[in-house]
Amino acid sequence: MKTVIEKISNDQKILNQNKIAAAGKIIQEGGLVAFPTETVYGLGADALNPEASRKIYEAKGRPSDNPLIVHISRMEDLTAIVSHVPRQAVKLAQRFWPGPLTMIFKKAKQVPLQTTGGLDTVAVRMPDHPVALALIQAGGGYIAAPSANVSGRPSPTLAEHVAQDMEGRIPMILDGGAVGIGIESTIVDVSGDIPMILRPGFITLEMMWEVIGEVRLDPGLAEDDPSVRPKAPGMKYKHYAPKAELILIHGAQEKVQQKINDLTQEAEGSGKTAGVIGTDESCGCYCHGIVKSIGARSDEATVARHLYAILREFDQQEVDIIYSESFSSSGIGQAIMNRMLKAAGHQIIEA
Ligand code: TXA
Numbered sequence: 001m002k003t004v005i006e007k008i009s010n011d012q013k014i015l016n017q018n019k020i021a022a023a024g025k026i027i028q029e030g031g032l033v034a035f036p037t038e039t040v041y042g043l044g045a046d047a048l049n050p051e052a053s054r055k056i057y058e059a060k061g062r063p064s065d066n067p068l069i070v071h072i073s074r075m076e077d078l079t080a081i082v083s084h085v086p087r088q089a090v091k092l093a094q095r096f097w098p099g100p101l102t103m104i105f106k107k108a109k110q111v112p113l114q115t116t117g118g119l120d121t122v123a124v125r126m127p128d129h130p131v132a133l134a135l136i137q138a139g140g141g142y143i144a145a146p147s148a149n150v151s152g153r154p155s156p157t158l159a160e161h162v163a164q165d166m167e168g169r170i171p172m173i174l175d176g177g178a179v180g181i182g183i184e185s186t187i188v189d190v191s192g193d194i195p196m197i198l199r200p201g202f203i204t205l206e207m208m209w210e211v212i213g214e215v216r217l218d219p220g221l222a223e224d225d226p227s228v229r230p231k232a233p234g235m236k237y238k239h240y241a242p243k244a245e246l247i248l249i250h251g252a253q254e255k256v257q258q259k260i261n262d263l264t265q266e267a268e269g270s271g272k273t274a275g276v277i278g279t280d281e282s283c284g285c286y287c288h289g290i291v292k293s294i295g296a297r298s299d300e301a302t303v304a305r306h307l308y309a310i311l312r313e314f315d316q317q318e319v320d321i322i323y324s325e326s327f328s329s330s331g332i333g334q335a336i337m338n339r340m341l342k343a344a345g346h347q348i349i350e351a
């Protein structure tokens with residue numbers, strides 16, 4: 001299959017309606033289109049068409065029990081796909097939609113089980129991106145979209161990343177340039193009594209607490225308790241992973257830098273190519289290996305934005321091992337560390 005890559009402006013006023021219409025037609029006819037959102041690129045299909053959802057699993061090589069997020073563009077479209085909208089969900093939607101927050105509801109009948117991985121709940125999000133919103137409308141209102149990577153690979157934050165994974169597998173990629181946030185949406189389950197965060201993201205527990213009061217973290221997210229299974233099926237898979245082994249180093253900054261210098265020197269001594277993930281503040285302190293800055297420690301949003309791209313760059317440079325600094329576990333840092341620990345298979349060394 002030939003993959004058409006269409007460059008498309010993110011400026012709402014000059015959105016190319018012909019390109020959006022062509023992409024919407026592919027979706028309506030049951031095909032797949034990759035498109036930008038504010039978090040990561042998505043791989044979209046008509047969420048109400050079971051055969052279209054099946055194609056997503058096939059293109060990604062994704063296990064069929066891992067449910068998809070349904071993307072909508074208008075609040076009034078929510079009621080058709082969920083059986084009940086809890087009061088807290090209304091408040092969260094008013095505050096954070098469109099935006100990087102996915103909510104889990106009890107599903108309505110018309111959402112096929114192929115889209116929800118067999119579950120009786122459905123994940124819904126309204127993305128904050130003009131191209132995504134226009135495509136959802138052109139595609140019929142309900143687009144199921146996981147991140148547009150091959151299952152297990154880092155999520156795409158550029159159209160080039162989508163092409164690396166999906167070229168030849170899907171008919172169209174809408175190229176809206178680099179995404180703004182860089183890690184996937186926060187997922188909160190509002191189908192039970194107390195809202196529960198199943199995947200940390202840009203919208204933090206503290207931000208939701210301010211709007212609705214009590215919110216909890218899924219105990220399955222705590223990496224120190226392997227006996228508790230995460231509630232979001234996708235969180236149990238090895239994920240976001242680069243091809244090289246990734247090891248995180250934790251501790252006081254100076255000690256971390258010393259440790260990474262020791263480890264990279266050792267790696268080079270045994271003939272390996274090592275990669276180092278440092279920050280704008282620390283990169284000058286590293287003496288061995290291929291050193292990249294992931295962003296500014298003083299502004300962790302920049303770290304989130306560059307994380308997946310840096311893992312893919314190291315893949316292309318075919319390094320054998322990557323050593324990375326670790327980050328705070330508050331605010332957006334919690335989401336960064338959640339993704340980094342998964343990419344590292346939870347390998348973390350104390351400096
Ligand atoms: O930012 C995002 O959320 C991106 C963009 C494209 O919107 N999408 C995304 O989708 O990250 P995906 O498929 O890569 O991750 C969806 C996660 C998976 O971990 C899945 O298991 C979980 O959401 N999920 C989906 N539906 C669920 C449900 N009904 N109950 C529990 N977890 C669910």
Ligand code: MG
Binds near residue numbers: 146147155
């Ligand atoms: Mg994903």
